[in-house]
Amino acid sequence: MSTATVDPTTRKVPPYGGLNATILRIEIKRMLRNRRTIIFTLVLPAGLFFAFGGVKGWNDDVGHGNAAAYILVSMALYGAALTAAAAGAMVAMERAMGWSRQLRLTPLSPVVYIGIKAMVALVMGAIAVLVVNVAGLVQGKPDMPAGRWLACAVLAILCTLVFAALGVFVGYLVPGENAMQVLGPGLALMSFLGDVFIPIDDHSSLIWHVAQWTPMFGVAEVTRAPLTGELPWYAVVNAVGWLAVFVLGAAWRMSKDTARV
Amino acid sequence: MTQTQLVETGARPAAVPAVSLSGVTKSFGDVKAVRGIDLELQQGEVVAFLGPNGAGKTTTIDMVLGLSRPTTGDVRVLGLEPRQAIARGLVSAVMQTGGLIKDLSVRETVEYTASLFADTKPVDEVLANAGITGIADRKVAKCSGGEQQRLRFAMALLPDPALLLLDEPTTGMDVEGRRTFWSAIRRDAQQGRTVLFATHYLEEADQYADRIVLISNGRIVADGSGSEIRALAAGRSVRATLANADTDRIAAIGGVDAIEVRGETVLVHTKDSDAVARYLLTETDARDLEITSKGLEDAFLSLTHEGDHR
Numbered sequence: 001m002s003t004a005t006v007d008p009t010t011r012k013v014p015p016y017g018g019l020n021a022t023i024l025r026i027e028i029k030r031m032l033r034n035r036r037t038i039i040f041t042l043v044l045p046a047g048l049f050f051a052f053g054g055v056k057g058w059n060d061d062v063g064h065g066n067a068a069a070y071i072l073v074s075m076a077l078y079g080a081a082l083t084a085a086a087a088g089a090m091v092a093m094e095r096a097m098g099w100s101r102q103l104r105l106t107p108l109s110p111v112v113y114i115g116i117k118a119m120v121a122l123v124m125g126a127i128a129v130l131v132v133n134v135a136g137l138v139q140g141k142p143d144m145p146a147g148r149w150l151a152c153a154v155l156a157i158l159c160t161l162v163f164a165a166l167g168v169f170v171g172y173l174v175p176g177e178n179a180m181q182v183l184g185p186g187l188a189l190m191s192f193l194g195d196v197f198i199p200i201d202d203h204s205s206l207i208w209h210v211a212q213w214t215p216m217f218g219v220a221e222v223t224r225a226p227l228t229g230e231l232p233w234y235a236v237v238n239a240v241g242w243l244a245v246f247v248l249g250a251a252w253r254m255s256k257d258t259a260r261v
Numbered sequence: 262m263t264q265t266q267l268v269e270t271g272a273r274p275a276a277v278p279a280v281s282l283s284g285v286t287k288s289f290g291d292v293k294a295v296r297g298i299d300l301e302l303q304q305g306e307v308v309a310f311l312g313p314n315g316a317g318k319t320t321t322i323d324m325v326l327g328l329s330r331p332t333t334g335d336v337r338v339l340g341l342e343p344r345q346a347i348a349r350g351l352v353s354a355v356m357q358t359g360g361l362i363k364d365l366s367v368r369e370t371v372e373y374t375a376s377l378f379a380d381t382k383p384v385d386e387v388l389a390n391a392g393i394t395g396i397a398d399r400k401v402a403k404c405s406g407g408e409q410q411r412l413r414f415a416m417a418l419l420p421d422p423a424l425l426l427l428d429e430p431t432t433g434m435d436v437e438g439r440r441t442f443w444s445a446i447r448r449d450a451q452q453g454r455t456v457l458f459a460t461h462y463l464e465e466a467d468q469y470a471d472r473i474v475l476i477s478n479g480r481i482v483a484d485g486s487g488s489e490i491r492a493l494a495a496g497r498s499v500r501a502t503l504a505n506a507d508t509d510r511i512a513a514i515g516g517v518d519a520i521e522v523r524g525e526t527v528l529v530h531t532k533d534s535d536a537v538a539r540y541l542l543t544e545t546d547a548r549d550l551e552i553t554s555k556g557l558e559d560a561f562l563s564l565t566h567e568g569d570h571r
Contacts, residue, residue, distance in 0.1 A: 011349035013349055014348075020377070022376035026372065030364060102374075107348040107378060
């Protein structure tokens with residue numbers, strides 16, 4: 001046969017396991033043009049802030065700021081959590097569509113793939129936090145020192161990783177596009193229980209004792225710590241604990257699933 | 262990954278086989294999907310991987326692609342571990358369904374894939390070659406089945422792979438489409454690209470492959486050129502009812518390939534059915550004599566059926 005041959009040693013492996021700016025650009029563009037994502041994750045939390053941020057007693061003192069600031073930070077966290085969960089849930093959807101299998105035929109490492117999804121979740125979370133904060137500035141009622149305001153925003157963005165992991169986990173448990181149907185109401189319920197929407201003042205009540213164990217409680221306390229000036233140890237344990245649960249859950253489902261990539 | 266690259270120096274590396282499987286088995290629990298395959302494909306070969314559904318084709322291809330690991334045995338692609346070959350863009354595969362994101366545009370899908378390789382052809386060139394420049398901005402969800410298939414090919418050819426695996430590549434194509442497709446594949450094979458395509462159509466394998474590897478029940482049951490496989494199918498079968506058949510005597514008749522005795526039934530595969538029939542009817546008590554000719558499909562069936570009993 002008079003065919004040419006290929007020398008495999010002339011071929012290169014891409015750096016960073018295939019990580020590059022083009023993927024990030026396409027992934028974020030893709031999230032931003034999904035109308036449902038935009039409504040539920042960007043418009044809804046800002047709307048909720050406008051609805052609740054001006055209720056009676058908005059100017060009561062809370063820690064280093066006022067009640068409106070407290071609600072602002074809570075809503076920013078809620079929006080970021082929803083956004084990140086939506087980004088996480090896409091992992092399972094892409095598996096179902098065979099895209100993950102397609103990617104396995106490229107140099108992209110599976111770890112980098114999850115890393116990219118986490119970065120997309122962070123960027124989307126940051127956009128959600130930004131939108132709610134701009135809503136707060138426009139409305140003008142929230143009041144707290146700028147440094148603490150900024151610290152709350154950064155913490156809210158970091159805490160979204162907990163919910164990105166939750167999104168991946170739920171995406172595997174609930175197939176296809178239904179994942180968001182579970183995550184949306186689920187996160188709303190967690191937010192009610194987790195002291196995000198309505199502050200639970202009576203710390204001896206049954207609901208408060210339940211609330212302490214729910215996934216939103218810990219991250220909400222952590223995110224608001226710069227404002228409230230207090231950070232109970234059990235809130236930190238809660239946040240770290242649930243992060244571990246969701247990451248391990250997602251990793252467990254994913255490892256189960258690799259058998260049929 | 263401490264595997265060293267076993268690329269022989271000294272002699273030209275032309276000797277590196279595109280694919281090399283040695284003693285490969287794969288079990289899923291108690292199910293033995295692949296029962297022991299040894300296979301070597303040279304660079305530039307166009308090989309059909311032929312077998313019925315469930316024969317182990319997909320399992321074997323998954324191992325070549327590094328999507329799963331063999332239970333025992335060794336798989337090498339261009340002398341490398343399959344994952345290493347993939348990381349270098351040496352291997353591509355085109356599946357029949359799935360593998361696309363519906364809410365990305367055609368161009369975005371190609372750009373996304375291209376960005377993952379160290380070296381790729383320019384996106385615009387690949388789009389043009391695949392004939393999908395005109396639909397580059399269309400969402401994948403809005404593309405027809407044929408357009409999606411062309412997109413899959415565009416993605417597969419981005420890294421200029423040395424080995425291309427195709428799963429039932431021409432399903433749904435018309436005659437003209439098939440011809441164009443295969444002439445393109447042939448042209449690339451001339452440049453050294455190895456093509457391994459899975460099919461369960463014997464005719465397609467015979468027409469377009471240099472070599473046919475017939476797999477059944479997790480084993481290779483035949484391996485050769487189309488005409489060699491056809492030779493296996495040549496001749497006829499003579500079946501008769503006969504107690505205590507003298508198999509040595511029958512084997513001595515010119516043209517006899519194989520003899521099977523099942524109870525009182527004798528089945529003789531032969532190129533000279535007349536001689537066998539004459540012997541059986543004139544020199545033995547054989548009755549119910551039947552002569553059948555085997556088509557390609559029969560050869561395929563009998564070869565793959567034999568595999569079931571091993």
